[in-house]
Amino acid sequence: MPEQILQVSDLTIRFGGLVAVDGVSFSVPQGGITGLIGPNGAGKTTIFNAVTGFLAPTGGRILFAGQDVTRRKPHELAALGLARTFQHTSLFPDLTVRQNVWTAMHLALPETFWQVLATPPRRHPDGEQRVQEILDLLELAERADQAASSLPYGEQRKLEIALALAVKPRLLLLDEPAAGMNPEEAQRLTETIQQLRRLGLTILLVEHNMRLVMGVCDYIHVIEHGRKIAEGAPSQVAHDPKVIEVYLGRRGTNA
Amino acid sequence: MRAANLSFFAISAAALVLPLAVTNPYYLHTAIAMMVNAVLALSLNFILGYVGEKSLGHAAFFGIGGYTAALLALNLGVPAWGTLLAGGVVSGLFGLAVGFPTLRLRGPYFAIATLGFGAILQLIATNWTSLTKGPMGIPGVPPLAFAGLIFRNERPYYYVALLLLALAAYLTWRLAHSRIGRAFVAIRQNFDLAESVGIDTFRFKLAAFVLGTVLAGVVGAFYAHYTNFISPKALESYITLNVVTMVIIGGEGTLIGPILGAILVTLLPEVLRVAENFRLVIFGFILLLTIIYAPSGIVGLARAAWQKRGGERLA
Numbered sequence: 122m123p124e125q126i127l128q129v130s131d132l133t134i135r136f137g138g139l140v141a142v143d144g145v146s147f148s149v150p151q152g153g154i155t156g157l158i159g160p161n162g163a164g165k166t167t168i169f170n171a172v173t174g175f176l177a178p179t180g181g182r183i184l185f186a187g188q189d190v191t192r193r194k195p196h197e198l199a200a201l202g203l204a205r206t207f208q209h210t211s212l213f214p215d216l217t218v219r220q221n222v223w224t225a226m227h228l229a230l231p232e233t234f235w236q237v238l239a240t241p242p243r244r245h246p247d248g249e250q251r252v253q254e255i256l257d258l259l260e261l262a263e264r265a266d267q268a269a270s271s272l273p274y275g276e277q278r279k280l281e282i283a284l285a286l287a288v289k290p291r292l293l294l295l296d297e298p299a300a301g302m303n304p305e306e307a308q309r310l311t312e313t314i315q316q317l318r319r320l321g322l323t324i325l326l327v328e329h330n331m332r333l334v335m336g337v338c339d340y341i342h343v344i345e346h347g348r349k350i351a352e353g354a355p356s357q358v359a360h361d362p363k364v365i366e367v368y369l370g371r372r373g374t375n376a
Numbered sequence: 377m378r379a380a381n382l383s384f385f386a387i388s389a390a391a392l393v394l395p396l397a398v399t400n401p402y403y404l405h406t407a408i409a410m411m412v413n414a415v416l417a418l419s420l421n422f423i424l425g426y427v428g429e430k431s432l433g434h435a436a437f438f439g440i441g442g443y444t445a446a447l448l449a450l451n452l453g454v455p456a457w458g459t460l461l462a463g464g465v466v467s468g469l470f471g472l473a474v475g476f477p478t479l480r481l482r483g484p485y486f487a488i489a490t491l492g493f494g495a496i497l498q499l500i501a502t503n504w505t506s507l508t509k510g511p512m513g514i515p516g517v518p519p520l521a522f523a524g525l526i527f528r529n530e531r532p533y534y535y536v537a538l539l540l541l542a543l544a545a546y547l548t549w550r551l552a553h554s555r556i557g558r559a560f561v562a563i564r565q566n567f568d569l570a571e572s573v574g575i576d577t578f579r580f581k582l583a584a585f586v587l588g589t590v591l592a593g594v595v596g597a598f599y600a601h602y603t604n605f606i607s608p609k610a611l612e613s614y615i616t617l618n619v620v621t622m623v624i625i626g627g628e629g630t631l632i633g634p635i636l637g638a639i640l641v642t643l644l645p646e647v648l649r650v651a652e653n654f655r656l657v658i659f660g661f662i663l664l665l666t667i668i669y670a671p672s673g674i675v676g677l678a679r680a681a682w683q684k685r686g687g688e689r690l691a
Contacts, residue, residue: 174571175568175571175572194576195568195571195572196572196577199571199573200574205572207568207569211566211569212566213566213569214566215565216561216565220558224559224561224562224570225573227562227573228573231555232555237551237555238551242553284569285573288573
């Protein structure tokens with residue numbers, strides 16, 4: 122069994138009297154793509170926000186690379202190698218594409234306050250090269266000098282992934298990357314995600330789009346009403362009667 | 377960028393020789409007031425402009441610097457330059473005390489805390505008469521001196537003010553083009569995303585704020601020495617409003633913007649010669665127009681005009 126990069130055990134999140142997530146446990150193995158699926162309001166994004174530090178869980182434990190990271194802040198998790206994208210497009214809108222990626226390289230270019238004040242501005246050839254690599258990988262190089270807010274939707278979502286890659290993640294969490302995409306854009310996104318897998322990245326994918334999930338995931342956890350109801354390989358999950366009933370059966374394949 | 381470099385050197389040279397050509401003390405005084413305002417605007421610009429947190433008590437930090445310098449010089453005989461440093465340090469400590477609990481929180485808490493802090497400090501300066509001599513203020517703050525030479529007219533103060541402005545401008549320029557400045561802007565542009573790419577938002581917000589309060593304290597101390605006087609008027613909320621106006625009409629989060637704003641806000645009343653009470657109305661009106669029609673200030677307008685002409689993108 123490969124090493125588990127992320128282990129979530131008995132995660133519970135309550136908002137007042139509402140139990141949004143009820144004792145969910147799952148783990149993400151090193152390498153490959155794990156999916157977290159479930160109908161709207163199942164609690165997927167709530168789990169996601171707890172894992173990335175944006176939400177303090179009521180109970181349970183989150184281990185990242187063997188370290189207990191429950192209730193750590195998002196920037197601390199980023200420093201440990203956990204990067205995320207957001208469900209709603211989230212960029213630095215007024216900065217150019219290149220400046221966006223530069224800004225996301227924050228952790229890779231440590232400069233202290235005194236270093237900044239005492240030395241003239243210097244170039245960071247390694248950093249610049251890395252930014253270029255990321256732009257090339259996501260086919261954004263031609264757009265490098267455009268403001269992020271001026272990009273077409275599909276490319277904005279790609280830029281989000283570029284920003285997450287700039288963090289040098291050991292685990293990349295994608296929150297509904299295909300949300301709002303047309304089938305063609307979703308297809309291109311699938312190719313991008315496949316490409317990231319080939320680079321050896323470990324990905325946890327929260328997604329609605331079943332075609333995308335079935336197409337790229339190695340293993341899937343199904344959430345419904347804040348509980349885990351099934352897990353397994355895509356073909357297994359697709360034939361699980363419980364899953365068909367609560368998810369696929371009722372909502373169609375959403376493809 | 378050549379043209380920009382050229383105009384930078386031209387303006388610097390002009391600023392250096394100005395006091396040699398201009399001897400009228402009124403003009404020199406106006407120039408000093410302008411530079412003091414510019415430093416104050418640049419000091420607020422870190423937190424308000426780059427990071428985008430509403431700091432609404434900036435005059436308090438200017439006043440803390442002034443009172444620190446006055447009290448240290450008069451009661452303990454601390455030499456003049458030490459008081460400038462002390463003004464910055466004390467002001468920065470107050471900034472730390474205000475920012476530490478409130479900048480962690482999201483929402484209007486920081487704005488409310490700074491607003492309240494400004495009001496409270498003015499009350500203290502007015503009512504703690506045994507320390508501050510109350511509303512009368514503290515007269516007789518000794519002038520600055522250098523190498524045994526006591527500064528008795530405007531000219532040497534002009535150069536000290538210019539030095540402070542150069543320092544503030546250098547800090548702004550250098551930070552803006554560093555990882556730290558990028559982190560500031562990232563926080564303003566998208567807080568959650570800034571956190572998720574590893575930026576310790578609390579730390580950078582606090583750094584921007586404390587840096588600004590230190591600078592405001594230094595320039596406050598300078599102003600107390602220059603006018604030989606400090607009173608609770610230095611902490612009044614209209615001064616905060618003036619500084620906020622400078623930053624916003626000039627262009628938040630830029631180097632040139634707050635300086636242009638300071639020039640405008642200092643000169644306008646001198647040129648218009650309007651009654652003091654009327655100034656606030658006019659500034660309020662200008663501020664409103666700016667926020668509605670030119671949210672990126674003069675610099676934003678200039679940039680848009682430049683790009684329309686098909687010019688290169690300004691950094």
